Amino acid sequence: MRTPWLAAALAATAVLPAVVLPAAAQGVSDGKVKIGILNDQSGVYADFGGKSSVEAAKMAAEDFGGKVLDAPIEIVSADHQNKPDIASNIAREWYDTEQVDSIMELTTSSVALAVQGLSQEKKKIDIVTGAATTDLTGKACSPYGFHWAYDTHSQAVGTGGALVKAGGDSWFFITADYAFGYSLEEQTSTFVKQEGGQVLGSVRVPLSTTDFSSFLLQAQASGSKVVGLANAGLDTSNAIKGAAEFGIVAGGQRLAALLFTLADVHGLGLDAAQGLSLTEGFYWDRDDASREFGKRFMERTGNMPNMIHAGTYSAVLQYLKAIEAAGTDETEAVAKKLHEMPVEDVFAGKGTVGPNGRMFHDMYLMEVKKPEDSKGDWDYYNVLATIPAQEAFIDPAKSGCPLVTQ
Structure with a gap:
């Protein structure tokens, strides 16, 4: 079902009137x-x-x-x-x-x-x-x-929503201590709760932290079914490495990499990354x-x-x-x-x-392949589901943008 703004946008692209600009505005300045x-x-x-x-x-x-x-x-x-x-x-x-x-x-x-x-x-x-x-x-x-x-909404809908539906109904977040991390945790928490799950706690971690020991111990002690990593890049990689050392997954908890990309999987390696759920907007082998x-x-x-x-x-x-x-x-x-x-x-x-x-x-919900299932370098994902654009992103009318008229 198309939202009114989308229907209008598509209609506008069908027959666009010529835009006549003043002579001074023509060309490259x-x-x-x-x-x-x-x-x-x-x-x-x-x-x-x-x-x-x-x-x-x-x-x-x-x-x-x-x-x-x-x-x-x-x-x-x-x-x-x-x-x-x-x-x-x-x-x-x-x-x-x-x-x-x-x-x-x-x-x-x-x-x-x-x-x-x-x-x-x-x-x-x-x-x-x-x-x-x-x-x-x-x-x-x-x-x-x-x-x-x-954006944080697309990541929360993809990875967060999928794991709750798969039984991961209790979460603890390890969150990057700035605007991105807060937004990712907040929006994922919303989807968890909407699906009947609960958030047992969270801890905020400074950017570029290398030792996640104390934060992972808190996540382990929470008893949550899912440990949500609301961070990105090397911070997520370091958290995953630490989780392996502490036996987080071996102990029955799942790791949710809420913003992890192909480059990060490659850097981490399939041995450590296998089984991770993540969401991306592009995959080279699609x-x-x-x-x-x-x-x-x-x-x-x-x-x-x-x-x-x-x-x-x-x-x-x-x-x-x-x-x-x-x-x-x-x-x-x-x-x-x-x-x-x-x-x-x-x-x-x-x-x-x-x-x-x-x-x-x-957007696309991915699962990182096991090493034995990969055909070679960069063959890292199984595409589990396509998340339609209108589900992946917030309706502009509900975005809080003051430029959007109802």
Whole structure:
């Protein structure tokens, strides 16, 4: 069943009136289109997105032809070190002096929220693929802000909802101590309780923690059926390694990796990761198109893409398509096209963008294969279920975004 906003969006894409812009707004303002990929390239999320996301952005620019409206496309990047102040300073310099037109990726929710706020102030488009908080398209939404690959709601619906239905009706959370972790725990808890389960407790853990001993002991002592890891990247990997040492799974508890990607599974290895339930928006071995993309990505990076990498490719490609459709790189015109145009590419399949900037696409519930079931490197997932776009993400009317009219 289509929601009213989705029906309207699809109707709008069927017959779009020509947009007539003033002569001064036509074309590319400074002779080039410059896109900044701002993310963690040296810390806990370096494999999660990192330099591979930069390569994904370059692939999109190349696949588009290297130019848009006869202007060259330039990709620049920087490491924000997971610090909002550093990210904001880089973004401000990019906007004010480096002629950057749009910033994307933005791993870490606190960083993404800070840069989205600055982008709104500067009237620049940002497209988030690496951060998870639903506030980006909720209370902190922006007319120029877009959220692309996944969010805490999609992860909670996928992994959390599936495990409760499978009998995991009591949970204890080990939660990253910042906005992303809080949101992921809160939304997963909501789904657990809606399905008749209960939350026995939680503990908050600083970013980049290496020793999870005390936190895992609390989870073990809780007697919960499921230990929910509301963190990501190396933090999740370290928690899983510690859980193995403490015999968490051997003792009868299940681990739920609420945000874990193919890159993380590869780093951890199948011996430790086997049996994990997780949710991603992309898998390289899903169909012929994803396999072709994966092969090209592997040739450039030495890795198969996860949903952040493929999502970044999609975001850059759609931004360029929007500039082309608008006939200008002027922010208001491009943002309008981003809201109107369907998203059709190797990542999204057939996606749509809501009035709050949320890109709607299917998500996939995965189970990590046992070592003996894997056919080789990167053959890591069994796809258990497809989560339809309208279930995976929050209805814009219920998102809390003040830009959405009922």
